[in-house]
Amino acid sequence: MDDAAVNPAVEEKRRPRFVLASASPARLQTLRDAGVEPEVIVSGVDEDHVTAESPGELARTLATLKARAVVATLDDHATVLGCDSVLEFDGVAYGKPGTADVARERLRSMRGRSGILHTGHCVFDTATRRELRELASTTVHFADLTDDEIDAYVETGEPLVVAGSFTVDGLGGPFVTGIEGDYHNVVGVSLPLLRRMLAEIGIPWPALWQQAAPFKYDDAEAARYDETRGGTERAQAAAAAVQSLLPVGGRVVELAVGTGIVAAELVALGNLVHGVDLSTAMLRHAKVRLPGHVLAADATQLPFADYRCDAVVAVWLLHLLDDSDPVLAEVARVLRPGGVFITTTEKSETSRYAAGRTPADHRSQDALPHLIARAAQYGLALDGATTFPGPPKGTVPPATYPLIRFRRSLS
Missing domain, CATH: 3.40.50.150 (Vaccinia Virus protein VP39)
Structure with missing residues (x-):
């Protein structure tokens, strides 16, 4: 076939394949709410055995490992986003608590105080072989929760499976009195940061909107x-x-x-x-x-x-x-x-x-x-x-x- 038979306008407008290397429903929903429908591939990275010199660097390292793990499974070009969130409290990194006892202990230590929610972002574009690693940090102020509120929250199961044992977009929202920085970063992905990272590798944010455009069926x-x-x-x-x-x-x-x-x-x-x-x-x-x-x-x-x-x-x-x-x-x-x-x-x-x-x-x-x-x-x-x-x-x-x-x- 003569290559000239392919419409060059179609070639120029081809949409990027955008992959989210995360199982987080909150991250997926945040992207969807922003008009992006990513392909989700869970990385399978064992977060419990990764260490770093600081909570922020831990979040960035985990995000990078997730992105690289998914890139290794691909057989075609894609732009892969890896994210991971860690709450820094008194210099200690709080990931997912895993058990009710740990979640309860953390929430009691956090009430009435403030912590820093770090979300690491790694964008790996396989076509250009470029890898960008960035960190977004947001200060979170917590309400002075009662023991009864903490017990009731832990019983819902939500704090057991999220970084820092809390959410700002779910049942934990009423227990956050304020934030300093990007709200979406606390949810799990900083949209302004991601936009800048994608622009650096030549992908304008509106190009991703087209992927999420609804067609015929509700x-x-x-x-x-x-x-x-x-x-x-x-x-x-x-x-x-x-x-x-x-x-x-x-x-x-x-x-x-x-x-x-x-x-x-x-x-x-x-x-x-x-x-x-x-x-x-x-x-x-x-x-x-x-x-x-x-x-x-x-x-x-x-x-x-x-x-x-x-x-x-x-x-x-x-x-x-x-x-x-x-x-x-x-x-x-x-x-x-x-x-x-x-x-x-x-x-x-x-x-x-x-x-x-x-x-x-x-x-x-x-x-x-x-x-x-x-x-x-x-x-x-x-x-x-x-x-x-x-x-x-x-x-x-x-x-x-x-x-x-x-x-x-x-x-």
Whole structure:
């Protein structure tokens, strides 16, 4: 394929793959509230056996270890954020207490006094091999809690699993009388600091907003999506058909992975599958089925390097598009020479209308003649086809679905 066939505007706007190397729900929610939907990969670093010369340096060291541990597991470029928080009190580092007795003792020593919450931040960008290590520190003033308040708080379990035995954004909020510094840093990630760190490696903060943009489905629609689309039975049929057209081994990327129901069946058949989707509601389900292998991304701006994928799969995607060319161009870019693109085709106008969508006012983007002609512009030639059965009788879509395979040219 001629490299000039790839749209340069798409290349310039490709979104960064942003990974959060932390299991903290508070950090994830803070990023989500700021318009960022990161891919979460837990580092597995054993925090209990790491030491440093000061509480602040301990937080920064742990953040770095987390980021590096996740980077070591990646097989594609990404920008990874590692964070860790430590409360410094009387020069001592307080991490997670782990037990009720320790939490109770700490809270009693902290009441009516102040401590410093340190959060270490490590941003590792694999494309540039740059690693930035920073520390944000915020002074926290605690209320003069009664013994009864401390006992009741400890019984909730919350202080046992958070640094310093308290939260400012949860049940512990009423026990914090004030802070000096960045509020979000106390929650677990300093957004202003992270913005500056990302800017230093060439990633503007608004570029991450696009990853979190909602698409079509809300949480309720995503929750019932599988059962309204034929459930596991149809997903297994679709996966078996895709499997018959896949090369043996290699990396498979599913576009518009949705809840991951088809991708999970492909994994069960022995494939390594990565999924991308624009809908954060759908991705919450997909992440359960494909932990560590899904991310928010646009099919026209995939976060993969050139020629890195052996197969790209799109089941029930192209009929939703107004223009399939940007997707075909991007598929051609990421496919290795000889790699394959497998997609459903020929979504009928009747099905569009029954699904609540207006009939197409131009040629359907998954019509076979249209796809063959457009795909050829990007070095993709039709070389295989099969079908698979639709949902049970009585539902709207046709009884069988055509599935076709394009192969990328060797040049």
